Amino acid sequence: MKQAFRIPSTAVRPSACPGLLRIVQAKDGGICRIKLPCGRLEAEQAERVARAALQHAGGVIEATNRGNLQIRGIRVGREDALITELLDAGLGPNTPGADDVRNLMVSPAAGLDPQALVDSSPLAAELLATLENSPRLHALSPKFALLLDGGERLAMLEHPHDIWLSALTLGDGIGYAFGLAGCPPVTAKDAPALAVVPQALAHKLIIALLDLFLELATPEQARMRHLLEIHSPAELLQRLQARLEDALLPAGNWRRPPAQANAHLGIKGQRQPGLVHIGAATVLGRLEAEQLAGLADLARRHGDGALRLTPWQSVLLPNVPEAAADGVIHSLHALGLLTDAAAPLARIIACTGASGCAKGLADTKVDALRLAERLPAGSEQPGIHLTGCSRSCAAAHRAPFTLLAVAEGRYDLFARQPLGTGFGQLLGLHLTPDEAAELLASLTATRSFTR
Numbered sequence: 001m002k003q004a005f006r007i008p009s010t011a012v013r014p015s016a017c018p019g020l021l022r023i024v025q026a027k028d029g030g031i032c033r034i035k036l037p038c039g040r041l042e043a044e045q046a047e048r049v050a051r052a053a054l055q056h057a058g059g060v061i062e063a064t065n066r067g068n069l070q071i072r073g074i075r076v077g078r079e080d081a082l083i084t085e086l087l088d089a090g091l092g093p094n095t096p097g098a099d100d101v102r103n104l105m106v107s108p109a110a111g112l113d114p115q116a117l118v119d120s121s122p123l124a125a126e127l128l129a130t131l132e133n134s135p136r137l138h139a140l141s142p143k144f145a146l147l148l149d150g151g152e153r154l155a156m157l158e159h160p161h162d163i164w165l166s167a168l169t170l171g172d173g174i175g176y177a178f179g180l181a182g183c184p185p186v187t188a189k190d191a192p193a194l195a196v197v198p199q200a201l202a203h204k205l206i207i208a209l210l211d212l213f214l215e216l217a218t219p220e221q222a223r224m225r226h227l228l229e230i231h232s233p234a235e236l237l238q239r240l241q242a243r244l245e246d247a248l249l250p251a252g253n254w255r256r257p258p259a260q261a262n263a264h265l266g267i268k269g270q271r272q273p274g275l276v277h278i279g280a281a282t283v284l285g286r287l288e289a290e291q292l293a294g295l296a297d298l299a300r301r302h303g304d305g306a307l308r309l310t311p312w313q314s315v316l317l318p319n320v321p322e323a324a325a326d327g328v329i330h331s332l333h334a335l336g337l338l339t340d341a342a343a344p345l346a347r348i349i350a351c352t353g354a355s356g357c358a359k360g361l362a363d364t365k366v367d368a369l370r371l372a373e374r375l376p377a378g379s380e381q382p383g384i385h386l387t388g389c390s391r392s393c394a395a396a397h398r399a400p401f402t403l404l405a406v407a408e409g410r411y412d413l414f415a416r417q418p419l420g421t422g423f424g425q426l427l428g429l430h431l432t433p434d435e436a437a438e439l440l441a442s443l444t445a446t447r448s449f450t451r
Helices: 043-056 077-086 095-102 120-132 135-139 199-216 233-243 289-302 324-335 364-373 433-445
Strands: 025-028 028-035 040-042 059-061 069-074 148-149 161-172 175-180 194-200 266-269 275-280 285-290 308-309 315-322 348-350 384-387 403-406 410-415 427-429
Touching: 025 077, 028 077, 040 043, 043 069, 043 233, 043 289, 043 308, 059 266, 059 289, 059 315, 095 135, 095 233, 120 148, 120 199, 135 403, 148 427, 161 194, 175 199, 194 199, 199 364, 266 324, 275 427, 285 289, 289 308, 289 315, 289 324, 308 364, 308 403, 315 324, 324 427, 348 364, 364 403, 403 427, 403 433
Parallel strands: 148 161, 348 384, 384 403
Antiparallel strands: 025 028, 028 069, 040 308, 059 069, 059 285, 161 175, 175 194, 266 275, 275 315, 308 315, 403 410, 410 427
């Protein structure tokens, strides 16, 4: 574990985004977000998060859509004690300024997935160390995010990132295609990669891109998409080529193979013989402290003593012997977690809603439970997102269907469109959860939706 340090209050910059060192107030109390390196959490750390949530808050922990955890409902006056406890568990950054910039996503199955072209974990660790130990990079926005994709079947490819890298074969070795302010291209309609870099230069490429962004961006241009409104991708690529001594290669019409749907749930084989990883989803992103402690116990008894959080608000137990898999599934069900992609709750996302957020217009989690009771089961059914307001905090990507709260217990229903903006096509106005379930069931029965 990292050596803990004490934080002077002046060292944490102001922001609306919660962090480990910056607790942001919400309707239901303070929120503390714990950024996990590559989504990974040791069993002892999980137990300490669970204890801290019980001692200093209401015991509610959330799994985020970036593979992190956050504690909600922190009581007034308990903030410093909570922060100290989490730092003592080794869950903080090396220096105060580094907490905001540890936004690097990899596959939860990095190093495990038999489909992967490369184990992205070593490069990810090197990048995180550079981000933490380079003060100039601490000026990046708390929302500035990186994706490092090793080609796994288990991959989140729909979250837009400021910089993304995706592995491909390059001659007899490995390279990385990369792009800005978007996602790896999977279909012909997706924005293409900007260029390709050999694997040995991937770290240098990312740091050069971050330095270039910080040199060119104004204080108002917090994200890469803002910079691209002024500087074209071609201009940035030309500047980048000069810094990397013309090491970049054309990407051509490269496309990333699609990820496997629902690969974050259930039992999946690893590249290591005789071992599997087992995925379980939280119910609507919520983990009670007792559930997290129970997961830590399972990781110790049947896995490698660690958990991996995913961008699907689920948890992965890696390195489980095949013979123990069925018993682990039974234990996960006993904890109240979901392992079957056919369950309606496994495909519903809901924000905190009016019970915890002042901007929420409806109690989205209660309404989501009611909706799930009335939806058909099936692993091929599309995903649904309930959001209490137009900010869409719970989902970084657009779901096939979105229910946008307009009043208590009332939602507008939208269907994602391939080339559209916003939530998509409006299908229904001011629907109750029961009415929305009926309409959704009829739409999915005729397959009249966009995946």
